[in-house]
Amino acid sequence: MKFGNNTKCLHLEKEDSDCKHYGSVSFPIYQTATYAHMGVGKSTGYDYSRLQNPTRQHLEEVVCRLEEGIDAFALNSGMAAISLLFEIFKPGDHILCEADLYGGSIRLFDNVSKKNGYEFSFINFSKDDFESEIRTNTKAIYIETPTNPMMNVSDISKIAKIAKKNNLLLIVDNTFLSPYFQKPLTLGADVVIHSGTKFLGGHNDTLAGFIVTNNEAVKEKLRFLIKTTGSGLAPFDAWLILRGIKTLGIRMERAQQNAIEISNWLLKQKCVTKVYYPGLESHPSYEIIKKQATGFGSMITFNVNSKENALKILEKVKIIQFAESLGGVETLITYPTSQTHADVAEEVRLRNGITPQTLRLSVGIEDVSDLIRDLEEAFNGLD
Incomplete structure (x- = not known):
């Protein structure tokens, strides 16, 4: 069955049907750090909550389906999400960025990413011809649309075509519209970023961040990085964001x-x-x-x-x-x-x-x- 956006906020297309949550309508908070096994090689599917947790996994599945990606990653803030994503790049890589970004993103790029050897060019993607700014070492385009705070709107499909022609990742911060109003992956983007603290949580009471992708190579890199860096969202916070998404x-x-x-x-x-x-x-x-x-x-x-x-x-x-x-x-x-x-x-x-x-x-x-x-x-x- 194909669900509409409001239904997707409440239900996965394939819900658990084996009553393993005892019929709970609200997905449970699995407040545990580790998991017991019956023996060597007999995993429950969960080993340690830094790697994965049932509550966080359920939230990731909900956000993934809302954005129509292949995988989603729930992190402990929006800035943690951006920081983790930028670990897929290496020193010497160049990223084309929207000029009018959230100040925290600019602070991260100027004070951490540049220290790590990344290069940046800042462009108004709603006005400027950016294709001439692409270099041999350019690896990605990073935009917000609408931008924070000047509400500039970029044409995602147009940018995606140029990105694909030049073998670049297109990363879109979708915080301002949320997947309810805008789905960048369906318009050609490769990665979507969210501050889940904002519209997804919706109650000014929880910090969270998300990365969603439809790129298999990016997915594999991020699954390794999230367990390695330990920035995954805690179970109780995951449950609060799940509750917020319902509305x-x-x-x-x-x-x-x-x-x-x-x-x-x-x-x-x-x-x-x-x-x-x-x-x-x-x-x-x-x-x-x-x-x-x-x-x-x-x-x-x-x-x-x-x-x-x-x-x-x-x-x-x-x-x-x-x-x-x-x-x-x-x-x-x-x-x-x-x-x-x-x-x-x-x-x-x-x-x-x-x-x-x-x-x-x-x-x-x-x-x-x-x-x-x-x-x-x-x-x-x-x-």
């Missing part, structure tokens, strides 16, 4: 509905100079995201007319909380300059469009009328 679809739909209304409200505010939301027809890549995704997500970035007004908004919101992270049921507002992108060089931030006037909203599932009233009160009296 992924309805959360994504509700949050997107709220984001559309808030985006249109922001456009009417005198102190707002720019709204970046791919669901607006004025967004330069509106047609691309309509082609490659089934939704626009619930992330909004906007600029106000002064740094002072940006700081006042952060201090005055009440229902909306001034906090890092995104993708939870609660609406959060973030100041990229001093939070998510604080470790990015100022000239890079400014070149990407991140200014002291830039704010980022992760819209949650509250009543949108309450969120807009909260923003109205925060905007009241601004110049």
Whole structure:
């Protein structure tokens, strides 16, 4: 039976049918570090939880099927996922990266990956002709779409064709849209990355990361690396993410509905100079995201007319909380300059469009009328 996205969040196409979990509707937490065997060569299928754990394995199967890959890897944070993935490269390898990346990714590449001998070029994949940047030692293309925080949208299928022509891996960070709205592997990507802390978990209470691939060689390398580096997700955290995924679809739909209304409200505010939301027809890549995704997500970035007004908004919101992270049921507002992108060089931030006037909203599932009233009160009296 072929399942739809919402059903895939709750059920695998082939569920266990031998009652080995005693009929439990909620998949159990196997809180164990090791496993006993009947004798030499008589494994239960599990030896040590650094290698694999039933709860983590079940979560990986769910995420793998949502992304339509051949294997998935659950790790203890989004940054752990990126770090593990980059262990497949070797010194001297060159990676083409999206310029407008999450600040933590840039920090990792600048301070760890470069130390390990990797080379990087940063390009705006939504605008620039990147094929001329490919070198003889280029091994991969790494993008976010939409990007964090400027909401640039890249054409995954177009990039995938060029990547395949040049024998490059295409890696897509799919955190902002989740597999509910976008499936990069079906568009030609080789690897998908997630911060599972965000929309997959959905409740701002658990750290997790994921790698999903449809490339057999990458799969084999990562299965070896995850057991070797010991960065697999703990059983209880795996269970929390499983619980969050059950409501992924309805959360994504509700949050997107709220984001559309808030985006249109922001456009009417005198102190707002720019709204970046791919669901607006004025967004330069509106047609691309309509082609490659089934939704626009619930992330909004906007600029106000002064740094002072940006700081006042952060201090005055009440229902909306001034906090890092995104993708939870609660609406959060973030100041990229001093939070998510604080470790990015100022000239890079400014070149990407991140200014002291830039704010980022992760819209949650509250009543949108309450969120807009909260923003109205925060905007009241601004110049």
